[in-house]
Amino acid sequence: MEAIVDVVLLSFLVAVVIAIVWMKDLFAVAMLAGIYGLLTASFFVAMDAVDVAFTEASVGAGISTLLMLVVIAKTGRFERPTRHKPLLALLVVVVTGSLLIYGTFDMPYFGSAEAPAQSHVTPRYIDDSFEEVGIPNIVTSVLASYRAFDTFGEVVVIFTAGIGILGLLSGVARREEEVDIDAINETMHEDHMVLRIVAKILIPFILVFALYVQFHGDYGPGGGFQAGVIFAAAIILYSMLFGLDTARQVINQAWVRMIAAIGVLLYGSVGMVSFLNGGNFLDYNVLMEDPIAGQHLGIILIEFGVGLTVTAVMIIIFFNFAGRQVTPKADNNKGV
């Protein structure tokens, strides 16, 4: 049964990818990319990696599709015909692909209990994490405690992306004050009554769900990354349907920038507090008298930091892309 599910999902994946390469309509490509994300997420579920699946669903099928749509709205819907034939690129892809396949020949079987990935480091996570960290979701223990420093790095990566976007796209004039900001789609929020009403009903639930994912990450799949992305998706959805200026009245951009930094700072501060309490950087055991309580506190705080930064950066990316005025000069350069 599982094999059938795998085969079906994988063949869908292949079909979607071929369609993405083939099609010239970028709107359809963006939609297919969303479907690709969803299929990958389902595939991860079939592999019992629910946390990864959750991330993939919210990022691959959620926010990245939204961002792609924004870009398409800003640039153009159809791919320009290319003049050159990218034969070298094809060759590189073929070589890379065959090398990857060649590499699979000696791999341990999927799910094999003897596989090194299952037998070396993992047993401690599975057997001892509940005693050492005290939360039922092993994935969260690994991400937020055993390998918390990696997660810290990931948050900084996202923060860097936000700063990069701000550095490159933020304009001199405060365009936010101007009335005639071109929303992504001026007509959309007047014509699509049904969409607007459905969205109005849905958005509160999406926000609540995001909070659930945020604070339930210790017990079930989820955590700061997914929650942040879902929270931001709700806000982006709102802005897309009701126009950027309406959204700007609710969301103060200066605050959003501040929140992006506060999230990273919160994460780093937890590390520094454990440092000052005599432990190593990010050692939550020393946060409180009881090490397990310390672990709980540390994980909740850092997950909150992750959620803040991810939400804020996603909103920053969206607003800075969507809020850009297309100047005639930029138009001329588009085709180059």
Add this chain to the structure above:
Amino acid sequence: MFLKRQPKLVWLFSLLATTITFVISVLLLQQVLSSGTIIYELGGWSPPWGIEYRIDQLNAYLLLIISTISTIVLVAAHTSIQKELDTHRQAYFYMLYLLSLAGMLGIVATADAFNVFVFLEISSLSAYALIALGKDRRALWASYQYLIMGTVGATFILIGIGLMYQMTGTLNMNDLASRLPEVAQTRTVFVAFAFTVVGICLKLALFPLHLWLPNAYAYAPSVVTAFFAATATKVAVYLLIRFTFSVFGLSFSFTTLPLQTLFLLLGLLGVFVASIAAIYQNNVKHIFAYSSVAQVGYMIVGLSVGTTLGLSATMIHLFNHALMKSALFLAMAAVMYRIGGMQLSQFNGLGKQMPLTMAAIVVGGLSLVGVPLTVGFISKWYLVLAVIENGWWHVALLILLGSLLAIVYLWKIVEVAYFRSPAHNSEPVKEAPLSILIPVWVLVFANLYFGIDTRLSVEVAQTAAQSLFGITP
């Protein structure tokens, strides 16, 4: 926000941060040299379950190079950036600069393969943004090319790390080194190795994967070029050394793939192709960018020798090349500040108008060529020694020939700057402001000082090389 209008405060804060890293790395190097490897378990979890920092001589040496250069470059940044960037972007510039620095330091300090990837992402993402900040519109395109190539490189490294994890079940470098030999004969490990090396070589701009580098360096803001030319490729060379020598081990690295021949060939080809390309450039930043590709070639030749002497030659060159290129590109920032362009024709008569800046470029250039009493000579000397020790006379000859090519492109600049008079209708150009000149000349003096007193560069490099080969001094 308030800080947006006060870039000077942001600059001072960044300077404080880099200075502290500099002081810490000096202390770290001292401690490592006196009491051996320092291990720090992040989160209090012992490796391989948690992540550890492991600072040995090689790491401490690299940390020192990176933090020193970044501090000196940052001193000059305020003046140069004021001219090259809009006020509201300057605060972001410093943030990205610090993030990029943090990423590079992290890559070097960590002993966890996946952690390397995370920090690689931080440093690369900020690098793309920093390069795209360049005034020239072509900076965007250059940054985009770098983004694509860099992402391919990072993905390859990630694939390599993933496959390694699959075969060993660990991400810790030390643990990997002890567990990889068991599975060394599998095709999966072979593929993991191939992906890791190719990915790193993309980041390294090893010929023929160097195509992103010249434009990225040429169109980035001047101080960014000075910073990256001196540090970014060094970090990639470090990764290559770490993975080939420590993680996979020399015997595996040099037998599984014909890596020795490959490195030697690509290194030498890189030296020649890039040097010749440099000769034909009309943009001075392009000239030195191509020369960076050539210099990477020398480092890779040093690695291909596969002996302690070869490895230490590479590491000495890491140090020395960082000094040369930061001096040269920072001097270029001074020129950019005054004349606003980098075309050779704009250098007409600059020798008289900006004597100190041009003198810095000449000394830096001589160091690049490898004239005695400069650091470049020390690099070439040890490289040639290492090659001859292996009996590769012809390679030694080619290395010297490569230096001659460096003279040719240096001469092009000297000729315009000193033997042509400036265009008559142009306004007189003043010498660069002291805030840039002082850091430039600090670096130039470093070029001369470490060309004579080689205790720091050579001895640390040698002990680091010996420890990588498992010889305890």
